[in-house]
Amino acid sequence: MTTAPSPCINWCDINPENGYCRGCYRTLNEIADWSDMTNSEKLEVWAQLSIRKPQAPQ
Known part of the structure; x- marks a missing residue:
């Protein structure tokens, strides 16, 4: 079984409005843990990332 990779893209900046990293959309706790x-x-965190990521306007 393959381990889920980190979603980190090496752009670490926590948005104070929602608490999510602007690079990977994880919380500080998720990043630390x-x-x-x-x-x-x-995989549960990965499932949440697409919901957290702002959608581009169509």
């Missing part, structure tokens, strides 16, 4: 998370937990 990433290496200790199970693969299932990482």
Whole structure:
């Protein structure tokens, strides 16, 4: 089984309005805990990222 990769893109800047990193859209806790998370937990975070990421106007 392959471990879920980190969504980090090396642009770390926490948005004070919503608490999400502007690069990967994780919270500070998710970033700090990433290496200790199970693969299932990482996949749960990945599932949330597309919801958190602002959608581009059509």
